[in-house]
Amino acid sequence: MNRFEYIRPATIAEAVAAAAAPGAAYLAGGTNLIDLLKGGIVRPERVVDVTRLPGLDAIETLADGSVRIGALVRNADLAHDPDFAHRFPAVVEALLSGASAQLRNAATVGGNLLQRTRCAYFYDVASACNKRTPGAGCAARGGDTRLAAVLGWSEHCIATHPSDFCVPLVALDAVVEIVGTAGSRDVPLESLHRLPGDTPARESVLEPGELIVAVRLPADAASFAAHARYLKLRERTSYAFAVVSAAAALRIEHGAIVAARIALGSVAPKPWRAHAAEAVLTGAHPDRAAFRRAAEAALADATPSGDNGFRIELSRRVVARALARAAAGTPARLPALPASPFAPAPGGLHA
Amino acid sequence: MSLSISLSVNGVAREVALDDPRVTLLDLLRERLDLTGTKKGCDRGQCGACTVLLDGRRINACLALAASCDGAAVLTIEGLAQGDTLHPVQAAFIAHDGLQCGFCTPGQIMSAVGLLREAQTGDDPERVREAMSGNLCRCGAYAGITEAILDAQRQLAAPDHAEAA
Ligand SMILES: Cc1cc2nc3c(=O)[nH]c(=O)nc-3n(C[C@H](O)[C@H](O)[C@H](O)COP(=O)(O)OP(=O)(O)OC[C@H]3O[C@@H](n4cnc5c(N)ncnc54)[C@H](O)[C@@H]3O)c2cc1C
Ligand code: SF4
Ligand code: FES
Ligand code: FES
Numbered sequence: 001m002n003r004f005e006y007i008r009p010a011t012i013a014e015a016v017a018a019a020a021a022p023g024a025a026y027l028a029g030g031t032n033l034i035d036l037l038k039g040g041i042v043r044p045e046r047v048v049d050v051t052r053l054p055g056l057d058a059i060e061t062l063a064d065g066s067v068r069i070g071a072l073v074r075n076a077d078l079a080h081d082p083d084f085a086h087r088f089p090a091v092v093e094a095l096l097s098g099a100s101a102q103l104r105n106a107a108t109v110g111g112n113l114l115q116r117t118r119c120a121y122f123y124d125v126a127s128a129c130n131k132r133t134p135g136a137g138c139a140a141r142g143g144d145t146r147l148a149a150v151l152g153w154s155e156h157c158i159a160t161h162p163s164d165f166c167v168p169l170v171a172l173d174a175v176v177e178i179v180g181t182a183g184s185r186d187v188p189l190e191s192l193h194r195l196p197g198d199t200p201a202r203e204s205v206l207e208p209g210e211l212i213v214a215v216r217l218p219a220d221a222a223s224f225a226a227h228a229r230y231l232k233l234r235e236r237t238s239y240a241f242a243v244v245s246a247a248a249a250l251r252i253e254h255g256a257i258v259a260a261r262i263a264l265g266s267v268a269p270k271p272w273r274a275h276a277a278e279a280v281l282t283g284a285h286p287d288r289a290a291f292r293r294a295a296e297a298a299l300a301d302a303t304p305s306g307d308n309g310f311r312i313e314l315s316r317r318v319v320a321r322a323l324a325r326a327a328a329g330t331p332a333r334l335p336a337l338p339a340s341p342f343a344p345a346p347g348g349l350h351a
Numbered sequence: 352m353s354l355s356i357s358l359s360v361n362g363v364a365r366e367v368a369l370d371d372p373r374v375t376l377l378d379l380l381r382e383r384l385d386l387t388g389t390k391k392g393c394d395r396g397q398c399g400a401c402t403v404l405l406d407g408r409r410i411n412a413c414l415a416l417a418a419s420c421d422g423a424a425v426l427t428i429e430g431l432a433q434g435d436t437l438h439p440v441q442a443a444f445i446a447h448d449g450l451q452c453g454f455c456t457p458g459q460i461m462s463a464v465g466l467l468r469e470a471q472t473g474d475d476p477e478r479v480r481e482a483m484s485g486n487l488c489r490c491g492a493y494a495g496i497t498e499a500i501l502d503a504q505r506q507l508a509a510p511d512h513a514e515a516a
Binding site: 001003004005006008027029030031034035037038047049051076080099100101102103105106237238239336337338 | 410
């Protein structure tokens with residue numbers, strides 16, 4: 001870890017001013033930043049601790065029916081808020097499928113959105129990485145590409161965005177509230193992360209010093225609550241990042257789909273909304289054939305970034321299965337293994 | 352740069368002068384406060400050996416900057432027993448063979464105490480296992496750990512049990 005200056009501002013204005021300086025980084029729960037600092041993957045000169053900023057830890061319903069989640073709300077507190085869980089079950093399923101109980105107690109909403117990729121070469125400072133060192137090259141290309149992107153990638157970077165939380169949020173049209181030195185602005189979550197192009201080190205549209213203060217879900221997002229699921233394929237059942245994940249939300253009236261929302265996780269440099277797949281489902285009967293057509297549409301633009309063509313068909317199957325689960329209805333209580341494709345043996349005490 | 356922070360550690364108020372802001376809560380406990388019960392396994396949030404309660408919630412001390420914990424109350428494995436009386440979770444780990452080498456055990460126990468406070472699992476062993484997935488055990492004592500937690504939960508719920516921790 002490099003030595004840095006530690007600052008703990010008391011107001012948002014102070015925080016933004018302190019973080020606008022070159023080489024500054026915000027610290028929230030620290031579960032990603034401290035890890036990256038320890039590995040020497042990031043080397044900020046100044047760490048701006050936002051955890052004491054007032055007014056950023058509330059979950060509120062606004063006059064227009066939208067829900068505003070403060071950037072400092074801890075992942076666990078959001079997941080365990082009964083009213084929020086009732087209205088946005090897929091968001092909660094995604095949250096509870098991520099990391100561990102300890103990490104969710106520390107991780108914040110803002111930090112989850114801006115967590116960095118888990119590309120192994122990004123983490124290994126001995127490997128070339130355009131994200132860490134612009135222009136250095138990309139060791140992942142031609143390397144181990146099993147978990148690399150199949151959508152949205154460029155020849156300069158094939159890394160994925162690993163967040164679970166972002167996947168249902170982007171499906172439900174979440175909006176990110178940002179404050180910077182020039183004032184505040186709203187950015188749709190779908191536009192928060194940038195595609196790598198030839199500048200993979202620029203991961204989001206945030207300007208230096210810009211702070212995420214809240215995430216808003218529009219009033220209409222709760223109308224999917226009866227048919228909303230998150231499905232996460234992992235290499236072990238819990239405490240693992242996704243290989244591929246999908247959020248699916250449907251509004252079904254008189255046996256037909258009147259609105260569909262679909263997004264994929266861990267297959268692209270950002271949470272990936274599948275608009276074309278949603279259009280396929282509008283007006284359709286919720287059955288296997290329709291879900292497969294939607295899955296084909298969701299992956300229509302996918303191309304392997306290496307020896308990872310299997311991820312495309314895997315993603316189609318995860319989308320189709322997430323849709324089938326959503327159509328079957330949101331369970332009254334989340335399953336014991338949130339978002340898992342596997343069902344536990346009831347009452348089993350297996351080791 | 353020097354920085355002074357106040358913590359309550361196992362109920363005792365501590366003022367700590369930090370000469371370096373890089374110190375994690377884990378290193379503060381182990382290297383500066385001589386509380387070595389909290390273990391360092393991976394130091395990267397991947398094993399749970401460093402689990403402590405921060406203001407009553409379980410977290411990984413290895414990924415918490417000590418400076419950022421200023422003003423908080425920390426409970427470690429050293430603060431769990433009341434004198435010679437073990438906390439019910441500690442006693443249950445012994446009764447159910449919830450350990451073998453013991454390295455992961457302080458983290459497992461603190462995590463279990465946090466889990467019981469969260470009160471999300473009920474008596475479903477699968478939910479207990481899922482809620483404990485942030486604690487790895489190299490010896491594979493998981494079966495005993497799950498049983499110990501379910502047993503401790505029953506004891507703590509018993510009407511004659513007035514428990515503070
Ligand atoms: C072992 C392990 C397993 C994990 N498994 C999963 C998983 O399965 N699924 C998953 O989704 N995640 C997983 N995570 C990642 C975890 O969700 C993130 O580390 C966490 O959400 C980050 O939140 P934080 O508050 O700790 O952020 P920090 O570490 O404090 O910050 C993360 C980044 O966001 C920036 N930042 C933070 N807050 C703001 C803000 N308000 N405005 C602007 N910038 C900000 C920081 O500068 C930093 O770059 C895992 C992490 C670990 C260590
Ligand atoms: S894929 Fe992206 S993050 Fe990974 S090594 Fe290449 S440039 Fe770096
Ligand atoms: S030492 Fe903290 S999680 Fe492993
Ligand atoms: S008892 Fe040995 S690691 Fe768990």
